[in-house]
Structures are given as structure tokens and as C-alpha cells.
Amino acid sequence: MKNTVRVLLFLLILAGAIFLFRENLESDIFRIFSLLITFSVFFISLVIFLENRHPTQTITWLVVLGSFPLLGFIFYILFGRNYKKERIYRKKYFLDKQTFLTIEGEGNALPRKYEGMQKLVTLAQRLGNTPISFATETKTLTNGLETFEHILHELKKAKHHIHLEYYIVRDDGIGREIKTILANKAREGVQVRFLFDDVGSWQLSKKYVADLRKAGVEVVPFGPVKLPFLNNKFNFRNHRKIIVIDGTIGFVGGLNIGDEYLGRSKKIGFWRDTHLMLKGEAVRSLQLIFLQDWYYMTNNSLLTEEYLPNPQQGRNHGGVQLIAGGPDNEWTAIKNIFFAMITSAEKSVWIASPYFIPDEDIFSAIKVAALSGIDVRLLVPNKPDKRIVFHASRSYFPDLLEAGVKIYEYQRGFMHSKIVIVDGQLASIGTSNMDMRSFHLNFEVNAFLYRTESTRKLVNEYANDLKHAKKLELESFQKRHIGYRLLESTSRLMSPLL
Secondary structure (H helix, E strand, C coil), X not given: CHHHHHHHHHHHHHHHHHHHCHHHCCHHHHHHHHHHHHHHHHHHHHHHHHCCCCHHHHHHHHHHXXXXXXXXXXXXXXXXXXXXXXXXXXXHHHHHHHHHHHHHCCCCCCCHHHHHHHHHHHHHHHHHXXXXXCCEEEEEEEHHHHHHHHHHHHHHCCXXXXXXXXXXXXXXXXXXXXXXXXXXXXXXXXXXXXXXECCCCCCCCHHHHHHXXXXXXXXXXXCCCCCHHHCHHHCCCECCCEEEECCCEEEEECCCECHHHHCCCCCCCCEECEEEEEEECCHXXXXXXXXXXXXXXXXXXXXXXXXXCCCCCCCCCCEEEEEEECCCCCCCXXXXXXXXXXXXXXXXXXXXXXXXXXXXXXXXXHHHHHHCCCEEEEEEEXXXXXXXXXXXHHCCHHHHHHHCCEEEEECCCEECCCEXXXXXXXXXXXXXXXXXXXXXXXXXXXXXXXXXXXXXXXXHHHHHHHCCEEECCHHHHCCCCHHHHHHHHHHHHCHHHC
């Protein structure tokens, strides 16, 4: 199948080139290559049909292929091949699951005061294969300044090892500052391992990587891509942002490594984001997620006590659970936990997401919650950094507004926080957006918080963000220009592919 698709792609590109210069060719040759184009589109349509996807995805792909054969074929090569995902990541999924269950166990019982959350916790433990910890201290970090201040401080204190895993790493001010610390620590004898996504960090200079390696840092790209159009790994990216220091300090959240996350980009301006710092027992789960990703790329297993010490019991700080999601997870873990959170709400559901493209399950859950009288709020950016995604998101707004969802557009700058808060007691913070790419295609990691101090801080920060946001009204939103509505509808058509 792999070679067949690549041959067809080559033929299609060749056919496209001949099409451009058809005036200089005999009509018979042109007709032959026209038939090749038709055959290629028919072949891919048959593959999509036999994959038994969700009907919405199937119809979308067939419409795109039928309307734009050449563009649709290329889109399918980049974004559409489920059989590739299944084959490549099946082994990783079962290996990770067995490792998590062996090291983390089957989970633990909830204290009495958490019994009302038993079903949700049970679901999260079964889907994520990680236990809930009640001996982990968490601290919510607001925006880049506070986040990087804590990260830099903790990196400098490292004694044994530093593990980093990022989607985007830039060779700019903050990037070089972190590079210097990592290099110095490696020279001191600290074990430093750095995993970065090869597509997300495609602009990272070779010198940056070479300097780190020269200092003794182990640097590995995740899913190297040389020819994106001919490489199925272009689609399934590592969107995680993880730091683990000495197995006791962890960081996870929405910020990558780059100056724009500190608000230094003239184009974007102020960057609103949220990160989480962890100390204690749950860092072990975050460490295990990193170690399994490291093993997948290097075949080097580090599942030893020096990296995974027995968890130390401490005082109860509330529940903390780290969940990894990705194309290697057969249950779309993070999406299904979001669904359970929304449908279990009794009073409120507050969501913040920079990219809001829900699938039908999440979309229905949000609308039903609002129609049931739940206080449902959605906070999104007022300005785009990805235009197609931005306009696709807005196409969902009319139905949500009609159902009673309160939608707010953040006005102060770009809103990049990825937050879900239910009833003011349960929260999710991490790397997963409320979109199909995060649910089905990217490797993500989220922290789920059960009645922690950080949960209360997230509630207060969300309320403060609304002070810098404009609430949308259904009547005025429906009066937007017809051009925007057409753009939104066109983008919406592509939403299962984004």
C-alpha cells in the first residue's frame, strides 16, 4: 500500500506538470494522463471508503477529492491516512500500556470526599493507564514571564538529570538562554536529554543542536521528516511540552520555547498562556511519558529506579493525574475524558482554547450541557495566528450561541491557554486543544486536577481573562458580512481535516 500510494503521487504530480504544458503535447498523451489523474482519485476514494471512518470524515474527503482532485490527493497524503497511523503506532501503544500498568499499577482508591468523581477517575485511569496522585503539589504559572522564570530557576538547580520534550524550540533569546543552561549542566555531569518535534521545530538551526551535542546533551528529533509530501510522519506530530528535573520537578502546559511566548513578537503582541509546575508523586507519571517517547525514538530504555524512584507519600494537595494522548491511543483518551467532564457537569463548564474545532461528540456535549442550564463558557482568541482554523472555529459559534453557550473573544492579545474547568472543582491544563488534530493526530499530555489549589487559581484567572474579552451576541454575530460567512463555511468543510 505504501509504495502504491507513493507511485500514484509521483504519477499525479507528473500528470499535473504535463497538464500545465498540454499545448505542446499530443492530445492522446494528454488524455492518458487525464485518465491517470482520474484513476488516482478513484483509488484514494476507495481506500477512504474501506477505512470505515466516521461518516462526516468520509464525506468530507470524498467531496474534497471530487472537487479538487490534485489538491485533495496531496491533502490526503499529508493528513488522511489512518492505516499508516495504525501500523506505525500500534506497537508503541501496546508497549506503553504494558509499561504504564507494570510501573504505575492499576490505580488507587479515592478518599471519601472524592467519591463523587469515581466514574471520571476510573475512566481516566483506564484510558490513560496512570494513577491519580494525592501527594503532588501543583502551581499554576500565568504567561511566559512567570513560566520561564520558574523553569530557568529549576533547571539551574538540577543535580542528576534534565529531560525536555517540546513541539517548538526556537534559536532566539529564551531559546539560547535555555541552551546555555543545558550545556553548562551537561558539562557539570548532569544527564540532559532533549526531544524536539522535527516539524514543529523545523526552523531550529543546526548550530543550536550541534552546540548542545558538543556540550554532552543528548538531542533527538521526534519523527524526522525529510520529504513531507512523501512521508506519513508529517501528520502525527509530538505536540507535548514536558520538563522533568531530577524526577521530582515537572512542567507541562501550553508554552513552547520561543520569544513569542514571552510577548516579544511584534506581529502577535501579548501572549496569554498557562503552564503548570508539579512537585512530588505525579512527576513520576510525567517522567514515564517522556521515557516511553525517548525509547520510541532511540530504542534506549531508561526504566530504572534512578529515573523512576518509588513515590514518596506526602500531605494531600488534591488529586493530580497526568494523561498522555495520541495517535497510538485506541480510545482517544483526552477527548473522551473531556467528554466525560462536560457531561458530568452540574453547574458550570468553562473552556479556553486557541483552536476550537470540536468533533460531533464534543460539539453535542457542549450544546446539551448549555441547553440543560449549565453555565457553559468558551474563551477563544479575537485574532488568528492560523486563519483557516480561526474561521473554521467561528462557524461553530451560531449553534453554540443558540444553545445558550456564552462565547468570549479575548481582546488583550493572543489567547493560547488550553483549559477546561468543571463546577469550579475539576480542571484540565496541558497541551491539548479542543480540536480534532489534538484528539486524533498529535501526541499530547494533560494534567487533570481534582480539587486542588491550582484549580481555584485557574477559576480566578479565567474570570479575570473575561474582563479582557468581548462577549458575542447571537443577533449581532448573525449580521456579520456574507464574505466572512462564506469563508467560515468553506473552512468548516475542511474542519475534519484540520
